[in-house]
Amino acid sequence: MIRTLLLAILLALGLSACGFHLRDALVLPDDMGQVRITARDPYSPLAQSLARALERAGAQVVEPGTKGRLATLAIRSERWASTPLSIDQFGRAQEYTLRYAVVFALVDANGDELVPQQAVELSRDYIRVPTDLTGSDSERELLARELENEMSASILRRIDAATRELREAAQ
Numbered sequence: 001m002i003r004t005l006l007l008a009i010l011l012a013l014g015l016s017a018c019g020f021h022l023r024d025a026l027v028l029p030d031d032m033g034q035v036r037i038t039a040r041d042p043y044s045p046l047a048q049s050l051a052r053a054l055e056r057a058g059a060q061v062v063e064p065g066t067k068g069r070l071a072t073l074a075i076r077s078e079r080w081a082s083t084p085l086s087i088d089q090f091g092r093a094q095e096y097t098l099r100y101a102v103v104f105a106l107v108d109a110n111g112d113e114l115v116p117q118q119a120v121e122l123s124r125d126y127i128r129v130p131t132d133l134t135g136s137d138s139e140r141e142l143l144a145r146e147l148e149n150e151m152s153a154s155i156l157r158r159i160d161a162a163t164r165e166l167r168e169a170a171q
Helices: 002-016 047-058 133-170
Strands: 035-037 059-061 071-087 091-105 113-127
Touching: 002 133, 035 047, 047 059, 047 071, 047 133, 071 133, 091 133, 113 133
Parallel strands: 035 059, 035 071
Antiparallel strands: 071 091, 091 113
16 A cells, blocks of 8 residues: 555656646637638548537637638648558558648638648558458558547647747737
8 A cells, every 4th residue: 555655656756757747728819719620621520620629629610611701720631641561472462551641721810820831641550451351441440530530639739839839929
């Protein structure tokens, strides 16, 4: 019992000494107003994920077709690629890299860039056994959903970092 308590205290002190701290929640500028998310695909899972996350952060997300002066998170491109990494003795691809690249920018209602256009690329490796295509396809779909979630989080972190810089510069 005492050892467990002592271990917990040492672990807490060790984490605080190394500079570890939880990431703060996404904070958007107060003057950001309503946000429109635009994407080439109106049913983009990434756009839907970003809308939910921005709403959780306090933004008022409006439909993509809404007109007027609004802040706009523009998803300019989404690209998926799957490239073989290795082949088996019969020349069939066995290991693949799944890549997901997104180009986006965030512009406020006045047309000023809050986050300039930038690209984010994520990738995961997976094995596709040529004799078990069903399992391989479901693994690829699972990786794709995971990459979409990670992409959403990555874009939000970049938005958060850029808006924090703006807030600190304004102070």
